[in-house]
Amino acid sequence: MDPFTLxxxxxxxxxxxxxxxxxxxxxxxxxxxxxxxxxxxxKEKSRSIAVMALYRISNTELEIKNIAVDSPYQGKGIGGLxxxxxxxxxxxxxxxxxxxxTSDTGFRQIRxxxxxxFVKKGIRKDFFIQNYPDPIFENGIQMRDxxxxxxxxxxxxx
Numbered sequence: 480m481d482p483f484t485l486x487x488x489x490x491x492x493x494x495x496x497x498x499x500x501x502x503x504x505x506x507x508x509x510x511x512x513x514x515x516x517x518x519x520x521x522k523e524k525s526r527s528i529a530v531m532a533l534y535r536i537s538n539t540e541l542e543i544k545n546i547a548v549d550s551p552y553q554g555k556g557i558g559g560l561x562x563x564x565x566x567x568x569x570x571x572x573x574x575x576x577x578x579x580x581t582s583d584t585g586f587r588q589i590r591x592x593x594x595x596x597f598v599k600k601g602i603r604k605d606f607f608i609q610n611y612p613d614p615i616f617e618n619g620i621q622m623r624d625x626x627x628x629x630x631x632x633x634x635x636x637x
Contacts, residue, residue, distance in 0.1 A: 483557075484522045485564055490514050498530040501547035504615055511610075512544045517568075521561065528552045531561045533568065536578070541569045543579040562595045570632040577630040582607060582615075582622040589626060597628035 488494075490513060496506060498520075503509050513532055521529035529552065532545040543565055548557045569577040579597065581588040589599075606625035607615055615622045 482523055483528075483560070486520050486522060488518050488520055490516075490518060494518070495520055495527050495530050498527060498547045498549060499532070499545055501549070502530075502545045504611060508611065509545070516544055519561075519564070521557065523552075529557050529561055531565060533565060538573075539575040541565075541572070541574040541577050543577065546579070558591060559595055562592075566596075566630060566632065569630075574632055577632060578627060580606070580625040580627045582617055583624045583626050584617040584620040584622050585626075586618060589628070592628045595630070597630045599626060600629040601627045603627060 494513070496509070499509050499513070500506070512534060516532040516534045519531045519533070520527045521531075527549075529548040530545065531543065531547075534542045534544045536542050543562075546558065546561055546565075548561070565577055577597075578600070579592055580603065581592070583602070593599075603625040605623055607622040
């Protein structure tokens with residue numbers, strides 16, 4: 480992580496909407512969760528290149544609500560680095576599982592999470608129909624259901 484610095488920012492700070500919008504469709508959708516999250520920005524020198532928002536579901540579950548990497552930095556291991564940091568934060572704070580949700584049409588994202596140790600846990604039926612006013616398409620398919628993936632931390636076995 481040498482050339483990069485991960486900084487926890489407050490929601491009163493200048494929120495990196497340009498990064499958050501890479502992973503979510505609208506500012507309105509982001510506002511439904513972001514004020515209840517811990518937000519982290521990954522910087523290269525003074526430039527924000529990635530963002531991650533973590534939401535405490537309960538004392539045992541932590542959810543990645545938003546994770547995004549600026550386009551020029553995609554495919555260079557930055558997303559995996561953020562996932563490793565999220566796992567580290569979850570374990571350090573005694574969460575048993577780290578959850579993330581993505582569209583059932585997000586084949587690349589699902590593969591990314593599975594490659595990083597997540598397994599499919601469930602489906603939130605019609606999530607994108609109920610939570611977004613306009614239809615959203617990905618890979619030529621209308622987004623309907625959210626796939627929930629889970630990573631079990633090592634904490635509970637200690």
